[in-house]
Amino acid sequence: MDDSATPRGASGHTAPARPTLAAVARAAGVAASTASLAFSGSGPVSEETRARVLAVAASMGYDGPDPRARSLRRGRSGVIGVVMDERLSDAFRDPVNVLTLDGIAEVAGEAGASLLLVRSPLDDERGMGPLVDAPMDAVVLVGCNVRVDPAVAVLRRRGIPVVAIEADDIEGAVPIQLDNREGSRRAATFLRDLGHTDVTVVTLPLDATHQLGPISDARFAAGAAFTTMERLRGVRGVFPSCVAIEAGGSSVEAGRVAGESLFGPGGTRPTAVIAQSDLLAVGVISSALEHGLRVPEDVSVVGFDGIHVDDSLLHRSPIRQLTTLVQPFVQKGQAAARAALAMLEGDAPSGASFRSELRVGDTTAPPRA
Template sequence: MTSSRRRRPTLDDVAEAVGVSRATVSNAYNRPDQLSAQLREQILRVAGELGYPGPNPTARSLATSRTGAIAFLLDSSLSAAFSDPALSITLDALAKTVEPTGNALLLLPGREAQEGPPASRVLAAQADIAVAYSLADGTPALEAVRARGLPLVVIDQPPLPDTARVGCDDRGGASLAARHLVELGHRRFGILAAPRLSGAAVSSAFHGTRERLAGYLDTLAAAGISDITITEAPWLSASTARAAATDLLTASVRPTALLCMSDQLAFAAIAAAHRLGLRVPADVSIVGFDDTPQAAWSEPPLTTVRQDLAGKGRVAGELVMDLLAGEPVPPPVELPVSLAVRESTAAI
């Protein structure tokens, strides 16, 4: 009995129909720069007419030892990551930078009970290179990257020896924020910090948190200020952050200024102040960190430390392409910061 199942068209069928070599058809998919635009368009048109779907990705990856994917390691869940405007801007810039190379991004999220994605997921991921986004020191996923021998690009943290990295001047930015408030005459401070601190000690597992807290505390200490209260709150949990800010603003001796380790924490602090009937900045000045788009149109517009989030993603993408091309690991890149002074701060 004859089977009615139709044979799947092959690359050779396309080559015969167009009247070119098999290698020329392959170049139309894998090395389009080797063909004229007119010839490539003709090959792809004929392939579509024949029903040829293109080279098998599994076979191609086996032949080239490349998967065409970049593993992007996150500390948080995907739902939390997608609600983080700073991450969104950075990831968008990275994606635009690597997009012309045809590489795809494979997002590996973390889980609530641990920092970073499970090591087993990293070991199983089909990727040519890994990008770690703001992970804690000693995250098991990073050891899995090392065990696989994958090239690694770190965005922000942790700093690792002999590893490509791009970040910003966290300590310098925090110092700018604290100095601004000191110069406005403030002497009672609250710090709304990222979690995983131990009291007032600089003991976070996250390098960026340690640097920002050190920048605040060193600058305040240099000004002779010791009236400082530190409260922790998750960066992306608005309700928890509002509660933490409320604790600071209802203390028996209320701070006149709040230093917040992210814009998201600062927005929560502004909301908490409004709920308590406090005026920003007349009753309390608030400073954020990041300068995400919402900072310019919050109520009031937020004074914040500006870092180049898009530049960070662009540099990370360039580092990815350089490492995939076999370039040596470059020195770490530290992007400058500045202070965007808006209407959430005022002299006391």
């Protein structure tokens, strides 16, 4: 997002302040990241929303991001790259990624920096293409795992500062962490205190292969996804022998598929399920309801994220709110952007650690006798 300095005329008098992208976004009733994508002409923005943003911008006299961003040091592009560790077409289906990007966009926009969404290496047949030559002053990695090591090596050779959101230790990168392990441990402890002993975990993918089904010891040992493994370690700190089912991604449909293996014919039917995202939790609940089970009377379900859930199957049930771990997505993005900007200004960047909070809804209860 670009907001420029207040220009001065030849007489030295201050000219009227140039409208900012943040102001346009507020007037259009959208997030700053959505307004930026509307101007770029790409990304998951509907034509209706794009037209509204552009119309509001025109009425305010704002003709697009100003490349003369004032707050970044001279000679730089004024661009912060955001690298998603999955294909962009998939990344924007997950509200967590969108809300994190909103946090990055808010801070970057206020500083006059632009954002560049960089395709994951998975999207690029040439491998590291965009990371090699894209004009960027700093990079924020979102949803990291060990597959980004080659990308980090490229960025390090270019001398580009790196901020990593929820990643294993990456040399030279500023970490922005979430208590994935401890948060999951709290959720598991909550279920144990309710009396549950038969708990299954439905996990996010362990690596880029997106395998489906039970996670063996060998599969876990070979896992690459930091967040997935940390959340599973947290649950197994309370239920060491709990079954774990790997889902194909963070989506309602992936949760339904995992739920089918639990509640369908021949399923193990645990008394409680911990899903590693709220979207997965909604899918698991939908599958349970489709098989005639009641939530939470027959099976309790806990999610992770704290997003707004809007699923038709849940609306046709008495369920109104998930029991879930609420994470501060926007604040994570803001902290990442502040660290990136600090490095660009030559200041010492600060990492950050955030805590999730257990919010008890109406999808958990003691197991049936």
